[in-house]
Amino acid sequence: MSHDPIQTMGTLTTMTTHELQNVLAIIRESAGLLGDILDANASVRLKHRPKMDEALGHIATQVDRAKKLLDALNRMGHSPDPDVQDACDLALQAQALLHLCQRPARLKEITLQFTPATHPLLVQTPALTVFTEGFAFLRALLDVCPSQSCLEISLDSTPEDHRLVARPSSPGDPKPVLDALPQGRINYHNGTFTLAYPVRQP
């Protein structure tokens, strides 16, 4: 049994997200059953039927929202797993990071626009490194972006690297973002920041 603190936190996170996925499943099915019963009795005139439908719609929307957050949290929790220590999928890691960064973005009134990859982007870097570096990168960008601005995040590839690409609508001074990680890890050119990882060799 590992006593590594990061691995322990990861295990506790994944254990809890599994349990919460079950909680969400029960909420989703219970709300769904209520909707089914209402639909099966559509001929019965219920004074508050529109309100009930609206409330059930809210439950479904929030379950979907929570599911995305839990999936992201689960991916984060699994990132110290020994079997993802030699490589990981940047596309999945980036998607999880973006879900987890929606709240700090919303608090600063920054619109976070993410264009996900359409296929896996396997990199020769441990998942934990990608996760922690990616988070530092995004946090630094959110810190420097002004309120009411937009931050576009996407993924890009060259034969050597897969890259997390960030284009703030108001770039400002790039130095605080470049300083978020050791010298040279983040690149900046013409209003665009990139964080690159070497492509996993077959």
Add this chain to the structure above:
Amino acid sequence: MKLPEHLLLVDDEEEFATTLAERLELRGIRTLVAHDGKTALQMAQEHGPFQVMVLDVLMPGMGGLEVLRRLREITPQVPVILLTGQGSTRDGIEGMRQGAFAYLNKPVDLEELLRTLAEALSNQEGNL
């Protein structure tokens, strides 16, 4: 979309399983529920063969993959759909390797489950 007429749902989360079963029943699918692997195997022997089985992977005692392995000995033809947590995709893939028809992440979307049930049935009928 042709749905199965009867299936076995195995999940240790009793409220989830019974509520999902009621929703499937409302759609004309007779659904028997087991809350652990041992009971599932007994029901497969006593009430089977089912047209499809829906099986949770993470259960106390006998886990879903072990249940799947033993089910294959009792009812090798019956398609099995696994329910996994997002982080247990590896279990889903391992289950597919052991002959499961598909795996779905929890909390499962009912429409997606119905589609997968129909595909499993259609695939099963095509193989007969």
